[in-house]
Amino acid sequence: MRKLITLALVSLLCLSLSGCFLTSMQPFYEPGKTLDEPALLGTWHMKNCSENDEVKEKYCVLVIEPGRTERDGKPEKGYRITFRDERNLGSEYEGFLFEAGGARFLDTSMKEGPKVDIAFAIHVVTGHVAWKTEVAGQTLSLTPLKRSLAREAASLQPPAATFEYDGDTILSGKTPEVRALLEKFAMNPESYEKTLQWKKGPAPGAGPKKK
Numbered sequence: 001m002r003k004l005i006t007l008a009l010v011s012l013l014c015l016s017l018s019g020c021f022l023t024s025m026q027p028f029y030e031p032g033k034t035l036d037e038p039a040l041l042g043t044w045h046m047k048n049c050s051e052n053d054e055v056k057e058k059y060c061v062l063v064i065e066p067g068r069t070e071r072d073g074k075p076e077k078g079y080r081i082t083f084r085d086e087r088n089l090g091s092e093y094e095g096f097l098f099e100a101g102g103a104r105f106l107d108t109s110m111k112e113g114p115k116v117d118i119a120f121a122i123h124v125v126t127g128h129v130a131w132k133t134e135v136a137g138q139t140l141s142l143t144p145l146k147r148s149l150a151r152e153a154a155s156l157q158p159p160a161a162t163f164e165y166d167g168d169t170i171l172s173g174k175t176p177e178v179r180a181l182l183e184k185f186a187m188n189p190e191s192y193e194k195t196l197q198w199k200k201g202p203a204p205g206a207g208p209k210k211k
Contacts, residue, residue, distance in 0.1 A: 021144035021193060023127040024171040024178040028107045029098035031071050034078055037097050037104075039135040040064050041079075045203030046196060050086060058086035059203035062140075069094060081108065097133065100179055101186025105130040106142065127170060130182055132192065138200040143192045145185060153181050 041064055049060035060083070067080035079095040092111040097104060110126045132143040150169035153160035160181055161173035171178050185191040 020147065021129050022147050022149050022171070023129055023168075024173075025127050026171075026173065026175050026178055027071070027096070027109070027128050028100070028105065028130045028175070028178055028182055029096050030175060030179060031074060031076065033098055034076055035097040035099065035104070036077055037135070040097065040106075040133075040140070041066065042200060043202045044140050044198035044200060046198045047203075048086065049196065052086070055086035060085045061203055062198060064095070067094060079106075080111070100130075101183035103186045104133045105182065105186075106133045132186075140198040140200070141195050142198070143195040145182075145191050146193055149181070149185055149191060 044062040045059045047059050048056045063082040065080045067078045069076050069078060076096065081093040081095045082090065084090040093108045094111050096107045098107065107128050107130050109128045129144060134141040147168055150162055150171050154162045154169060160171060160177060162169050163172050
């Protein structure tokens with residue numbers, strides 16, 4: 001899976017596909033405990049988010065808008081997230097902000113994926129990714145947790161519920177269990193991958209534009 005698509009597309013798929021960052025089949029957030037943060041809303045851009053020299057002068061763009069959905073029959077406030085990379089490949093996600101272990105996280109999951117062939121699509125496992133989220137002025141910092149934490153969690157006593165997919169370990173426990181793991185790892189700097197820093201406002205030549 002990781003070799004079939006560009007690094008930029010991998011970046012967007014990592015918002016909710018297994019095999020990139022710590023991934024759970026169940027949401028990390030508890031029903032009724034999501035947060036509303038107006039500072040997240042708007043258009044954000046990041047130059048060369050794929051770190052690919054072929055598109056190093058181009059931008060990736062996130063558009064974050066208010067969104068609502070239902071979980072367990074109850075309305076849940078959240079966000080609609082639209083991503084477009086340097087090559088104009090795009091996808092949409094649902095996002096829900098919540099607190100765990102003294103930090104804020106954005107739980108993202110796929111709403112509408114990029115256009116891929118049906119053979120690829122049926123082999124993709126979608127899930128939830130938790131991004132440590134901080135907004136400081138005109139900068140949005142999104143930091144994913146390392147996928148190796150799932151394997152570490154599986155070795156705990158008692159072991160966390162997991163399964164293996166394409167060489168990766170995916171969390172498969174219910175929300176209370178995966179949330180407890182998140183709280184355990186939240187304040188350890190070694191738990192995280194590289195932070196992605198996004199700047200507020202549109203980038204020239206990059207879409208989508210906020211309606």
